[in-house]
Amino acid sequence: MGTVTRGVRVPVWVLGLVPLLLIVGGLALFALLDAPGLGERRGPPAEELVVERTVLSPGEIALTVRNDGPDAVSIAQVVVNDAFAEFTGPAEAVGRLETATVRVVQPWVEGEAYEVALVTSTGGTIVHEIPVAVETPSADLGFFGLMALLGLYVGVIPVALGMLWLPWLRRVPAAWLRGLMALTVGLLGFLAVDATLEGLELAGEGSQAFGGAALVFLGAGVAYLFLSGVSSWLRGRSGSSAMLVAAGIGLHNLGEGVAIGAAYAAGALALGAFLVIGFAIHNTTEGLAIVAPLARTRASLGRLAGLGLLAGGPAVLGAWIGSAAYNASIAAFLFGFGAGAIVQVIVTLMPSLRDETGRTLHPTAVTGILGGMALMFATGLLVAA
Structure with a gap:
């Protein structure tokens, strides 16, 4: 008469957790080894800035920008209507999905149209149009x-x-x-x-x-x-x-x-x-x-x-x-x-x-x-x- 061998019963939650742990461990190892075999990306950086908000106050145009691309972006110059303008911006490069405010010194005229170009440190240009300049009301x-x-x-x-x-x-x-x-x-x-x-x-x-x-x-x-x-x-x-x-x-x-x-x-x-x-x-x-x-x-x-x-x-x-x-x-x-x-x-x-x-x-x-x-x-x- 043969004997019946019973296997160890594994809890259901363990069966569900094991694949998840393996996935997390694999991703951690991939990052720790610095993506072996892929090498560095070739070609120019992919710089994408999106202007999310424009605030106009007397003598100033403030642009809130978000980095929409994979690479960090540094703003080197600002051009308003084909003329270089003074500005203050982030001290460091804007990382992916980060936001920053660029304040441009510009004596704008109400009702006029303006084209603001943000020139990056690599020579890329992000253009933002202001169809009608009008002072942004204060949120009081x-x-x-x-x-x-x-x-x-x-x-x-x-x-x-x-x-x-x-x-x-x-x-x-x-x-x-x-x-x-x-x-x-x-x-x-x-x-x-x-x-x-x-x-x-x-x-x-x-x-x-x-x-x-x-x-x-x-x-x-x-x-x-x-x-x-x-x-x-x-x-x-x-x-x-x-x-x-x-x-x-x-x-x-x-x-x-x-x-x-x-x-x-x-x-x-x-x-x-x-x-x-x-x-x-x-x-x-x-x-x-x-x-x-x-x-x-x-x-x-x-x-x-x-x-x-x-x-x-x-x-x-x-x-x-x-x-x-x-x-x-x-x-x-x-x-x-x-x-x-x-x-x-x-x-x-x-x-x-x-x-x-x-x-x-x-x-x-x-x-x-x-x-x-x-x-x-x-x-x-x-x-x-």
Whole structure:
């Protein structure tokens, strides 16, 4: 009769830890031996500097730069409009992903365009354009108050006005309501596309080392998954669709506020009456999108006010961020975040478009979706800068 030999039972956590330790040990050995066999890289250094922020004060242009390349960069000279200029900068070379401030002595003239070229120690040139020179406002209490007022004008007030359509929505026939829900989907679809395009444009201006355009899609994915979890948690609660719509629009308005605040601080946006009216008309349609899911439910005045603040309030926060601490990479992520949130809201609302036969894209729904996109496009023309 043979004997049965039982092996030693290894804990599960050990089986999972061993490959990880081998990977860490291999990488440490590779670094310790100074990458054996690879040798030194040939060719000129790869120097990449990205200008993340420009601050203009009387007689000075301050540029905040980030090293986006693999090699350290030393700034040797600064040229403004083809003339050498005095400057103060970092004492040591700027390492990968590090930031530094270059202060250029330049008696600039308001309204004029300037080209600032940073010449590195190896002869490389990084060119930064200032289309319109204007003094950067100081971030004091009065300035933040102005940004809050701007956020109210373009976010909170227009959304609140659009929500005044609720009494009318409650009296329209069911077929009309499906058409209005389709109109809401069209409005949101346009916002999602618009946010994605703006995010991709900003991603091209920011640091590519942090992901570039991938930040937009990363933000979209994070927002979609986050709101999907929130939607599952809220399922079955009264007015959950309206809350999701308000949250999606709020995230979009956060990115929009960042862009508006940054443009105003850089002098590329004037607070004219026509622009405010244009934003009011454009964003009023967002209020309609919020109250459409509430047409057959009851909602208190306090709840409606909360939904309006959830949708429009982030524009105030965005204006503060954009004017005081603007970063193209962060702005691109936020626009992607807003786009992903809106896409998730659209997915949630699509079942509400079904008619008596179960069709989702019936003629009324298609007409409403196209009408919503056309309406947002038409009102968007009023705020094109």
